[in-house]
Amino acid sequence: MKVIVCVKQIPDPATPGELDPATNQLKREGKLILDESDSYGVEMALQLVDAAGGGEVAIVSMAPNDEMSGMRTALAMGAAQGVLVSDPALAGSDALTTAKVLAAAVQRLGGADLVLAGTESSDGYTGTVPEQMAEILGLPSVTFAKSVAVDGGSLKVNRQTEAGYDDVTCPLPALVSVTAGVVEPRYPSFKGIMAAKSKPVETVTAADLGVTPAGWAGAGQTISEVAQAPAREAGTVIEDDGEAFGKIVEYLEGLKVI
Amino acid sequence: MAISTIWVFAQEANGAPTSGTLELLTKARSLGGSVAAVVGGDASAIAGALGEYGATTVYATGDLAGALPGVAVASAMKALIDGGASPDLIMFPQNYEGRDVMARLSVKLDRTVLTNSIDISVDGDTVSATTPVFGGNTLVTATFTGAGPHLVAFRPKSFAAESTGGGAPEVVAAPVPDLGSTAGAAVTAVHVEESTGPKLDEADIVVAGGRGLGEAEKFAMVDELASVLKGAAGASRAIVDAGWVPYSMQVGQTGKVVKPNVYIAAGISGATQHMVGMKGSKNIIAINKDAEAPIFGVADLGIVGDVHKVLPKLIEALQARG
Numbered sequence: 001m002k003v004i005v006c007v008k009q010i011p012d013p014a015t016p017g018e019l020d021p022a023t024n025q026l027k028r029e030g031k032l033i034l035d036e037s038d039s040y041g042v043e044m045a046l047q048l049v050d051a052a053g054g055g056e057v058a059i060v061s062m063a064p065n066d067e068m069s070g071m072r073t074a075l076a077m078g079a080a081q082g083v084l085v086s087d088p089a090l091a092g093s094d095a096l097t098t099a100k101v102l103a104a105a106v107q108r109l110g111g112a113d114l115v116l117a118g119t120e121s122s123d124g125y126t127g128t129v130p131e132q133m134a135e136i137l138g139l140p141s142v143t144f145a146k147s148v149a150v151d152g153g154s155l156k157v158n159r160q161t162e163a164g165y166d167d168v169t170c171p172l173p174a175l176v177s178v179t180a181g182v183v184e185p186r187y188p189s190f191k192g193i194m195a196a197k198s199k200p201v202e203t204v205t206a207a208d209l210g211v212t213p214a215g216w217a218g219a220g221q222t223i224s225e226v227a228q229a230p231a232r233e234a235g236t237v238i239e240d241d242g243e244a245f246g247k248i249v250e251y252l253e254g255l256k257v258i
Numbered sequence: 259m260a261i262s263t264i265w266v267f268a269q270e271a272n273g274a275p276t277s278g279t280l281e282l283l284t285k286a287r288s289l290g291g292s293v294a295a296v297v298g299g300d301a302s303a304i305a306g307a308l309g310e311y312g313a314t315t316v317y318a319t320g321d322l323a324g325a326l327p328g329v330a331v332a333s334a335m336k337a338l339i340d341g342g343a344s345p346d347l348i349m350f351p352q353n354y355e356g357r358d359v360m361a362r363l364s365v366k367l368d369r370t371v372l373t374n375s376i377d378i379s380v381d382g383d384t385v386s387a388t389t390p391v392f393g394g395n396t397l398v399t400a401t402f403t404g405a406g407p408h409l410v411a412f413r414p415k416s417f418a419a420e421s422t423g424g425g426a427p428e429v430v431a432a433p434v435p436d437l438g439s440t441a442g443a444a445v446t447a448v449h450v451e452e453s454t455g456p457k458l459d460e461a462d463i464v465v466a467g468g469r470g471l472g473e474a475e476k477f478a479m480v481d482e483l484a485s486v487l488k489g490a491a492g493a494s495r496a497i498v499d500a501g502w503v504p505y506s507m508q509v510g511q512t513g514k515v516v517k518p519n520v521y522i523a524a525g526i527s528g529a530t531q532h533m534v535g536m537k538g539s540k541n542i543i544a545i546n547k548d549a550e551a552p553i554f555g556v557a558d559l560g561i562v563g564d565v566h567k568v569l570p571k572l573i574e575a576l577q578a579r580g
C-alpha cells in the first residue's frame with residue numbers, strides 16, 4: 001500500500017504571527033517546522049502501511065527557500081521519500097494554486113492508493129486545500145476523518161460531524177483529511193533522525209511540475225485593507241482570596257441572569 | 259454592472275434551515291440582486307422557510323442517497339452554471355459541508371476562494387470579504403481580482419438573521435450529474451452524540467472548561483455550573499483532543515462560534531484559536547491561576563485563582579439560591 005501525505009511547514013506557532021507590511025501577507029521566513037496538524041497524517045499513514053503488511057509512505061510539501069526541516073521530521077518519523085516544491089514565483093499563492101501544486105507533486109511520485117492531509121493548517125486554515133486536491137486528482141474524498149481503516153480495496157472512516165460522527169465507506173484510491181488527535185504522533189527516534197538525513201527529497205519548481213499561474217499573479221485576490229479590530233474594554237481582574245466566587249455571583253446578579 | 263444573482267449553499271437540520279443558512283440569506287438580500295438557495299437533498303421541508311428569508315429560487319439536488327455533499331453538490335452547481343445559470347457570488351457557511359462543496363466547486367470553475375470571512379461588501383463589480391486574523395485582533399480585507407462567480411465562506415454568526423416574510427420560492431430540480439472517478443464516498447450510519455440542555459451555539463450562558471481542570475473527571479464541575487445556570491457546557495480544543503469531551507463541545511476556530519450573553523472560561527489560557535470562537539460574547543468571566551493568561555485580556559471579570567477552589571464554592575452559592 002502506498003500513501004502520500006501532505007506536510008505543511010510553518011513558522012513555529014510559539015512565535016507570534018506578523019504581517020509583512022509590504023505585501024500584507026503572513027511572514028513566513030526563517031526556520032519552519034512540521035505543522036502539528038500534519039503530524040497526525042504522517043502517523044496515520046505509517047500505521048496504515050504497517051497494518052497493510054507493507055508499502056511506502058511518501059510526503060509532499062510546498063514551502064519557500066528550499067526549506068525542509070519539517071519534512072525531515074516526517075522522514076525521521078518513518079516516511080521514505082518526498083517532493084518539495086519551492087519556488088519564489090509561488091510566494092503569495094492562494095489555496096487553489098497550492099492544491100494544484102501539491103496535486104502535481106503527488107503525480108510526480110506516481111500517485112498513491114491513499115493521499116492524506118490535515119483538515120486545516122495551523123497558519124492558513126482555509127481548510128480547502130485537501131478537497132481541492134481531490135478534485136484536481138479526480139479522486140473521491142472523505143474529509144474530517146477521526147479514524148481510518150483499510151479493508152481490501154476500500155476505506156472505512158469515522159467522519160466527524162457537527163452532531164457526532166458518521167460511518168463512511170470510500171473506494172481506493174482516495175483522499176482523506178484527518179482531524180487533530182486521531183492518532184498519537186510518534187517521536188522520531190535517534191536512529192530515525194539519522195536515517196532521515198539521507199532519505200531522498202526531490203526539490204522542484206512550479207514550472208518543473210507544469211503548474212501556472214502561481215503566486216501573486218495567479219491568486220485572483222488581493223489584500224485591500226488591514227485594520228485593527230475594536231478592542232474590548234479592559235475589565236476587572238481580582239486575586240482569589242477564597243471569596244472571589246462571591247464577585248461572580250454579584251456580577252451575574254448585575255446582569256440579571258440569576 | 260453590479261451583483262445581479264447570489265447563491266447561498268443552504269443546509270437543513272431537524273427539518274428546518276440551519277441558523278447559518280438564514281444568516282447568509284439575510285446578508286445576500288442586502289447586497290442587491292436576486293437570491294437563490296442551493297440545497298443538497300430534498301428541499302420540500304425547508305423551501306418555505308428559505309423563501310421567508312429572501313430566496314426567490316431554490317435549487318434542490320434531490321436525495322443524495324448517502325453521498326457526501328462535497329462533490330455531489332458542487333457537481334450539481336457546476337451543471338447549473340454550464341446550463342446557463344450565472345451567479346455572481348456564491349456564499350457558503352464555514353463548516354464541514356460548506357467548505358467541501360466550495361473547494362470542489364473552486365476547482366471545477368477555476369476560481370479562488372475566500373474563507374473564514376465575517377463580512378462582505380459589494381461596490382459595483384468589486385467584491386471584498388473581511389477575515390479576522392491573530393485571534394480577531396486584526397481584520398484583513400481581500401478583494402477578488404478575477405471574474406466571478408466569487409466563492410466566499412463565512413463564519414457562523416457573522417450576520418443577524420431577519421425574515422422578510424417573502425413568499426414561497428420557485429423550486430427547481432438540480433440533479434447531480436455522473437460523478438465519474440470522484441464518486442463512491444458514502445455514509446453508511448449516522449451517530450448523534452446525546453446532549454441535554456440548550457445547544458452550545460444558541461445558549462444564553464456558556465461555561466467552558468480547559469486543560470486547567472487538570473483531569474477529565476473534573477469536567478463535571480463545568481457541566482454542573484452550566485446546568486445550575488441553565489446554560490451549555492463548552493470546551494477548549496486541548497481537552498477535546500485529549501478525549502475528555504466530544505468535539506461537538508469545542509469552541510473556537512475549528513469548533514463552534516458562540517456569542518452568548520455570558521461566557522465563563524474556566525482553566526482556559528485564551529489561545530488566539532480559542533478566542534476567535536468566543537470573543538463576541540457580551541460578558542466574559544475568566545478563572546485562571548495565571549495572572550498573565552491572555553484570556554484576562556478579554557475578560558470583563560477576571561478571577562486569578564484555582565478552578566478547583568472557585569468553581570465548587572460558586573456552584574454551591576448558586577445552588578443555595580435555589
Ligand SMILES: Cc1cc2nc3c(=O)[nH]c(=O)nc-3n(C[C@H](O)[C@H](O)[C@H](O)COP(=O)(O)OP(=O)(O)OC[C@H]3O[C@@H](n4cnc5c(N)ncnc54)[C@H](O)[C@@H]3O)c2cc1C
Binds near residue numbers: 121509513564566
Ligand atoms: C489550526 C488550529 C486550530 C485550533 N482550533 C482551536 C479551537 O477551535 N478551539 C480551541 O480552544 N483551541 C484551538 N486550537 C488550540 C489552541 O491553540 C490551544 O492549544 C488551546 O485552545 C489550549 O487549550 P487550553 O486553554 O484548555 O489549554 P492551555 O493553553 O494548556 O491552558 C490551560 C490554562 O489553565 C490554567 N490553569 C492550570 N491549572 C489551573 C487551575 N488549577 N486553576 C485555574 N487555572 C489553571 C493555566 O494557567 C493555563 O492558562 C487550535 C490550534 C490550531 C493549531
Ligand SMILES: Nc1ncnc2c1ncn2[C@@H]1O[C@H](COP(=O)(O)O)[C@@H](O)[C@H]1O
Binds near residue numbers: 125
Ligand atoms: N504548502 C503546503 N504544503 C503541504 N501541504 C499543505 C500545504 N498547504 C496546505 N497543505 C495541506 O492541506 C491541509 C489543509 O490546509 P489549509 O487548506 O491551508 O487549511 C494541511 O493540513 C496540509 O495537509
